Amino acid sequence: MRAKTILVAEDSSTIMAMIRDELEEAGHAVLAAENGKVALQILSEGGVDLVITDLVMPEVDGLELLESARKSHPDVPVILMSGIEKSADAAVTAIRQGAADYLIKPLKEGEVRFAAESALHQVELEEQVRYLSREVRERNSFSNIVGGNHRMREIFQTIEILADTDATVLITGETGTGKEMVARAIHFNSPRKERRFVPINCGALPAELLESELFGHEKGAFTGASRTRIGKFEYADGGTVFLDEIGEIPPAIQVKILRILQDKEFERVGGNQLLRADVRVIAATNKDLPQAISRGEFREDLFYRLNVVPLHMPPLRERKEDLPLLARHFLEKANQKLKKQVETISAEALGRIMLYHWPGNVRELENVIERAVIMERGPMIARIELPSVPADHLPANGGEALADQLVMLPLERAVDGFERLYLSRVLDRFSGNIGESAHHAGINPRTLNRKMTRHELDKKQFKKA
Missing domain, CATH: 3.40.50.2300 (Response regulator)
Structure with a gap:
């Protein structure tokens, strides 16, 4: 005890x-x-x-x-x-x-x-x-990591291996790629799963508060310290501490974290008593730590202590074949959260999802799907609202990019999705005028009307004010 x-x-x-x-x-x-x-x-x-x-x-x-x-x-x-x-x-x-x-x-x-x-x-x-x-739903968080991409399958295999060990893990990747979800999966499938998983965002607090938050402080250690308070490492004793944005920690605190990793020992701020904490450390960053080391911003010895097992989370734009799976997963999740029954996503909406660059990664996709479910009154998400894409996020070759995304779908859905997207753009170009749109598409107006009905397109939605 x-x-x-x-x-x-x-x-x-x-x-x-x-x-x-x-x-x-x-x-x-x-x-x-x-x-x-x-x-x-x-x-x-x-x-x-x-x-x-x-x-x-x-x-x-x-x-x-x-x-x-x-x-x-x-x-x-x-x-x-x-x-x-x-x-x-x-x-x-x-x-x-x-x-x-x-x-x-x-x-x-x-x-x-x-x-x-x-x-x-x-x-x-x-x-x-x-x-x-409180954490019972998180214990199966491994199943919440969705993906069939070969790099994601490799990550799944690594997580399964890591779960049975006590190794320190460094997870790298862009913001929103699911680094904390992976950390939770490792913890809740490990021998420490009955103990606490304690996350802390190291970049969200100034240095003086971060040190107290991590290691605790003694009464009177600084102005306002009216009582002794334990820190995250002490609180997580027997469990796992997840240090998110580890690259933002100032050098003075890096030394104390190094000591925790080496000896599992620390002192509270303002204290002299040597305390011990039996914790597993999982860290994450979106920074290039080797570059931070070369600039003198990050300790090389701490990097090697953290980087025992490296895990890199690929950005969503590099695993677009997972987009339909992820979109469906987040649709079900949003339905459960919002108590709605939106059953599916239209081919046009899915086409837009496949073409978008997703700079915010999985987190952005989840937010977009949840917003669409909130706004949708029918059983299908007909349209997806996406922010305008900066020029540097556009694919170099639009035709090749479209082909690359459509090939991820079954043939029938790919053809259907392209047709709906094509007709939507044509109708938008001619402000919903059936005659002009049909002439441009090389089909007769009756055929265009039949296709519009099948794709649930209404000419009124293309009328310009």
């Missing part, structure tokens, strides 16, 4: 010394209070994991302390103690009010430690149950 901070309220210095020795010998930190009033003040400052209190004390007695603690800190267990003459009725009252245990003086050797660690263990079990219930 990780060392805890235990508040002991006892007006007898002899008993206090005995309890302190027993708990400190077990590795716990003890905060001493000579009465209930002082105990309440210490408790209000935070950082207390357990309260052990005498029943009979001046000013504020043990039952009053128990009542206040249950209201202000419901997750902190309280153990009461009293002499044998007070035991029967007081014990019943204490347990009814939520005490974790009740000890009768004179205390036997080891009794306080056993009661304290039993209460603390119960808290950890309850917290773990709450955590697992």
Whole structure:
């Protein structure tokens, strides 16, 4: 069990010394209070994991302390103690009010430690149950990584191998390619899956806050540090820490992360006590770390410690054959989230999806599909709204690009998709005029109307204001 901070309220210095020795010998930190009033003040400052209190004390007695603690800190267990003459009725009252245990003086050797660690263990079990219930959907996150591209199949195989190890992993790739999803898949299929997965975006916080967030701080370590606070590494003990945007971490903090990776040791900000954290580290970045090393922005030794197993996530534009699969996956996901029943995506909409460059990668595709589901009133997404594409995102050869994307579809759907897209562009060019559009397409107006009906195209939608 990780060392805890235990508040002991006892007006007898002899008993206090005995309890302190027993708990400190077990590795716990003890905060001493000579009465209930002082105990309440210490408790209000935070950082207390357990309260052990005498029943009979001046000013504020043990039952009053128990009542206040249950209201202000419901997750902190309280153990009461009293002499044998007070035991029967007081014990019943204490347990009814939520005490974790009740000890009768004179205390036997080891009794306080056993009661304290039993209460603390119960808290950890309850917290773990709450955590697992929140994360239960994430445990199968491997199935949420969609793709049939050969590079994605290689990533799936690597994840399966990594899941059985404790190796440090460095995931690289552009923003939105699914780096955190891969990190979650590794964790939730590993022996650490029953413990916490703790993500932190290293680029979202200034250096002084990031250090405290990662390693915690002691009370008084800096202005505003009114209580001791544990950091992400300590909180994730036994689990996995995911350091997203690791390339944004300043050099001073890089040294401390290197120490965690080498020795699993660290100190809180403003503290001198050496602490240990048994965590697996998975890091991710969209930066070129070797270049950052050459510029003196990133430590070379940290890079080699992180890069034990490298995983590169390809951008979506390099695996466009996965677009129909991903679009369908996000359609089902959006339906479930929004409680809608949009069944499919039109050939024209899918054609636009296939031609778009997707600079925001998988994340952008998911947002686009969700927006389309929100706006769609019928059973099919007829149109996809995409932002204008910058010139440097356009394919060099539009005809070859269209052919490349259509060849990913079955022949019937490819022909159907091209025809709908073609007719839409022609109708748009002639503002919905059937005669002019039919003449341009080389077909008669009746044939054009029949095709428009089949593709659910309405000339009104092409009329210019």
